[in-house]
Amino acid sequence: MYEKDYFIAICNYNIWMCQYGKKIEALKPEPSNNAPVAFESATSFINMPVTIALADVEGQLNKAFPGLMYEDNNVEDDKIAMKVWKTAPIRLNEENGRLISVVPVKINAKVKYGTSAMGIDMYDTREFDLNAIVTFKSNVGLVNWKLNTETQIENLEWQESPTVTIAGKKVMITYVINPAIKLFKSKIETRLDQALSKAVDFKPQVLDALEKLSAPMLTSPQYEAWFALNPQELYVTDAKLGKNQVTMNMGLKCSMQTTIGQQPKSSFNRNAIVLKPVKEMPDKLNVVVAAVSTYESASKVLTKNFQGKEFSSGSRKVTVQKVDLWQKDNKMIIALDMTGSINGTIYLTGYPNYNAVTKEIYFDQMDYVLDTKSVLMRTANWLAEGMVLKKIQESCRYSIKPNLEEGRNNLLPYLKNYSPMPGIFINGKLGELDFEKVQLTNNAIIAFIKTSGTMDVKVDGMK
Template sequence: MRQTLSLLSAAFGLTFLLSACGTTKKIQALKPAPNYITEVIYDKQTSFLNLPIEIAISDLQNQTNKYLNGLIYEDNSLEGDNLMMKVWKQAPITIDEKNGKFELVLPLKVWVKVRYGIEKFGFSVYDTREINLNGKAKISSTVSFQNWKLNTSTQIIGINWTESPSISIADKDIPITYLLNPALNLFKPQLTQMIDQAIAQTLDIKPYVLQALEQMSKPVEINPTYHIWFAMQPLEIYTKPAVIANKKIALGLGMKAYLETCVNSKPTLTFDKNKLTLSAMDKIPNDFSASLAGLITYQNAAALMQKNFVGQQFQSGKRAITINKVDLWGKDGKLIVELGMSGSVNGSFYLSGIPTYNSEKKEIYLDQVDFVLDSKDKLLKLGDWLVHGLIAKKIQQSCTFPITDQLAEGEKTMKTYLNNYQPIKGVTIIGAMTALNPDKIILAPNAIVAIITAKGQAAIRISGMN
């Protein structure tokens, strides 16, 4: 009987021991719940962009001819100068450039009525004569840029007449053009004023610039799959002196603006033309900063880790585990790694690390990898060989996610916008990137996003007027 009790006691103890051992080998660590920033707005970056506005002199010529047409001067009274005169634009104005100035030729048709005669001994004898003349006015204009407009200062160099009829007064032949001089002295200031007004009306660039900037300031979803947006907010416009050369007018404008990239949210930057200031600057900066996004989905990242870890065995003495499952997600800015294992310890445990960008290798890696607190506590109860062994180090060494292709695609997209891109008619963007610098890593709900700051120079060329 005593022997039977002893055997039962031994059997019960063995069963208890095996049960206890089985329980300790099974890990039921608390699974960290995913937690993402659903709306990510990256810090606005201040950039400077050139706005070289070029207006072909042919465009200026066309617009000036639309503005200045038909009868351009009229004097219907003979009193004072004994002349009545009407002046028409006979043919289109031609505009050229020389030595930084506009040179205009205005074909004229002049109708003049001349009153002439004599007064003697209290008697007066007068006659009138109507004459038609054709000529070309040669005009020169200097240019300055002020308050969004090209202002001109115009003067008439001279008028070349195609004929010069004369009339006989007191037996003397007097050229009619000589008699016209008093009237022409009144006509010339009015003509130069009309030309200045026509050019100012033609070269009011403010509507063109504001329209172009308003269109370009509308947020653009550059990656619909991952909801990546880009927006621009113009802040200030800078001006340099206008240059007239090579058959065009070149305005050296520049712009200070915010550039913003957003994930999972449409940018809130707005364009307010009433707040846009205009100021003169001798040298306009030309450096922009914009954000590129390199992405890797959690699914693809987990697949890479599956390839690196599933089937690997970690051993310490007689104890060993094999990794048979890998999964990834984000929580509070850290990447959670779930490793399912079997062997001396069965179950799943969790590590966390800070995703960091390696600019040389163009890859995302995990830094400061460690076990999540609950997993660490449960593993320590089994012994510290897992907690302080090779697993965490191995993960930190091997948990890398190349994003070369994604960055190349982002860079390609950026270059598309810098290579003669035309958002609207008459507006062209040109430029080049000079550097790519890492900024931050964002754990979005559907992907790991590496934000890279692209630096370079860019210009928004505005040309053509309708």
């Protein structure tokens, strides 16, 4: 009875094996751990127009001249001592590309007048206050981050004629005052140039903007995708004055980096940025967009690709029920759960690549993992044949067009009037997408897609 039952059991097992196929047990390749992926793009040039309203310069200039503008207390050398104060805010405007400064002033003067005859000095000293409007005209340039001006007094308009009262009569002393004006003329012109240079030092604003731009931005929290800009050189054209504003065009030479994983450190060094004068400004932006596809999402897509498909050789056939993906040593591992003439999981390996026409990820040089191939050679040699493998490979592809759009859209908010700090505005456009390369991380397939375009970082004002 026992032998009969054993025989029946053996027959049932053989029937099951014929019906459901052989059970295979291939060794699973364990995933490996990689460091975060970083990719640095080709060199980019970012246009950085700098615009400073004369109203802002005016405000800074009035801070530099709070009151006293000139002082000379020695009356003996030229028979006049003089102090000059600003009595109202300095007003700036533009005329034919030159800077016009209008300064209301109060002049306190001590004038020594009289004669010397027969060895007897007959001098007297009088003190008086005068009001005038002084107009300065400046040529505008740019030197070492600062506004460079060459200023001259254009006009001095007395509110009243300089006089003193002698013996009850008013005596004109313009002949004394005007030479004195010439004495302080060069000093006050130099002082105004120094104040303008100090008032329009745009280096802090530009470096603050670059530091903000260099800070890595988290463009996709879900995939831990970071975008960073690494400044290399800064170019500038000469400053121009027009429409009541100072303008200059700057260009940033930089590289752009996309990183997946931990937040990268900023490489910005304020002290290393040097301003280089140029005649023309290059303007070409290269940006790398990271199209992130997690292994989980890619596995679901591939599983759908295999639904309803049979892979056969003669009367033997298998159906793929489930696909799983992971990486090992920079290769993709594709695990296929199969039923049919073979039951179990087999493992393939391949290198991910990108089809720019179909916008699909596919796998090059696909082959069975060595242990899987060894098992198939012993149990199911027909499945190890190249023809079946080729058919399987054709189903191992999936579109990343949605991922590309997602990666592109993650950057767009930073190109539409984005303001990382007051007075700084970023705008730009992106062109067509071009494939760069595919890299594997612990959790995802990253397709790096390069796109060109333009980018403006406008520095507006003296905030």
